[in-house]
Amino acid sequence: MPEKAQKRGGPDAAPRSAGDVPAIELRGISKAFGPVQANRDIDLRVERGTIHGIIGENGAGKSTLMSILYGFYKPDSGEIWIGGKPVQITDSMTAIRSGIGMVFQHFKLVRNFTVLENIILGAEDGPMLRPSLARARGRLRELAQEYELNVDPDATIDELSVGHQQRVEILKALYRQADILILDEPTGVLTPAEADHLFRILNGLRDEGKTIILITHKLREIMEITDTVSVMRRGQMVASVATADTSPEELAELMVGRKVLLQVDKTPAAPGPTVLSVRDLRMRDEDRVERLRGISFDIRAGEIVGIAGVSGNGQTQLLELLGGFPEPGAKITGEVRVNGQMLDLSGRHSDAATRRARGIGHVPEDRQDEGLIMDFTAWENIAFGYHTAPEYRSGPFMDRAAIRADAEGKISRFDVRPPDPDLAARNFSGGNQQKIVVAREVERNPDLLLIGQPTRGVDIGAIEFIHKRIVELRDAGKAVLLVSVELDEIMALSDRILVMFDGMIMGERDPATVTAGELGLLMAGVTDPTQPAEAGIPPAQIQPADRSEDRLVKPEGMG
């Protein structure tokens, strides 16, 4: 019997007592949205005190299934059993009363309320009847200590880093006495160090007997932390296995229905003339905080330059500025040239359409806020930013038929599901929304592609596909600037790696020779591993990419 399964209490673990009933049992759950059968006759059994992973391609129906369990959607048919009893989960309050808590991809916190206020908000109807604030504070402190979930109860949500906001969501569920915790792609927004911390918390919760369901696209996380894993494909449950008995390759194949290349396949770059040249770029935001502090680099035709860094160190600002979305009120100095021509950096003129006319493609990091107009259809979104392109025009008017035909082609080549150009962007699953943005930008064959978090929330089949398209663009002699918090992605795709820390470039490394450890130190501001870090932290204690507090830290003397 595999040691891991034994240790973790998975299905192959030591026999349970006869009275043991599963924490969750779903029987024959089906749910359709119009013509889309999101869940089809799904059975699922999760044992108490285990971590169960759910994986599947974008649009496979994972979020729908969990939303049914949490009372967001009513299934068309099927039963939910919790702790051996059938329950009718009609809304999230019933789910909470049944001991179920959910941490969504997009947090549901009131941003200008404090942590404490958020935690007790709505709990008055739960098992903790009208708690006094003092009692709530005490309980919160206990929970925080018990589960390593430290967070300042009096901070407002706006002041917290993403990792801390997620802790508040978990605390909220625990405060409501959740025995079952569902997490939907919880590490998508976290740095590696934050993700490690989250996993320690989840391990602790499991040891306390809680049951955890983890939806993720990252097979590494499945292998590392889960006891059992279920695979969904096109609305159906195709397998449920003990993690110790499977492998990433097997899971990938189960998910996609074919073998998937888990590595990027590329030949060495053959760089040509300089496409992007950035000189002494500086930016102060409207609070006068210096976000970019003298950035200089070049990207040549036929190369991918990756920017590694903990989020919040200026990469987002750099990408947005180059893409024509400078922060409102920002003060920018420096020089940027594309194909030798100077770019106008003054906020007023640097709009995205002008950039695109100059051959710059841009996949923003935040696809929902900047990449798409969520209420517009897929075909309208595919024209977004390119509506003045000659092939989309018929005389002075937009040629709807031409745009739709083009959109249909992109949707088919990028395997966007469902392949419906008339569906509003918000009704596509997260990964399919991302494919729409990437299809729009990559297929324009830009001279310079600026691409942020290209595979966030995207399934492995689509990651393989998107990576291939990026490499093909490079091989066609285009320049690519890649920003990603996924070190694996940076190392696999880049021809050169630049590391950003505190608004500056700390150094350049060759992906063929650099180690993840060395990159991690540079990302923490350490250029010489024998010397203490800038912030005075001994190198040995620096976690690669720990940005838990970074959103709060402003460079000295600023803001």
Ligand SMILES: Nc1ncnc2c1ncn2[C@@H]1O[C@H](COP(=O)(O)OP(=O)(O)OP(=O)(O)O)[C@@H](O)[C@H]1O
């Ligand atoms: N409210 C809705 N209206 C119409 N269709 C929907 C709605 N919600 C989900 N769908 C469709 O149901 C299917 C399943 O979506 P779901 O979000 O459950 O997938 P997922 O496996 O969680 O995907 P991802 O990994 O991309 O988040 C998709 O085809 C999606 O477009």
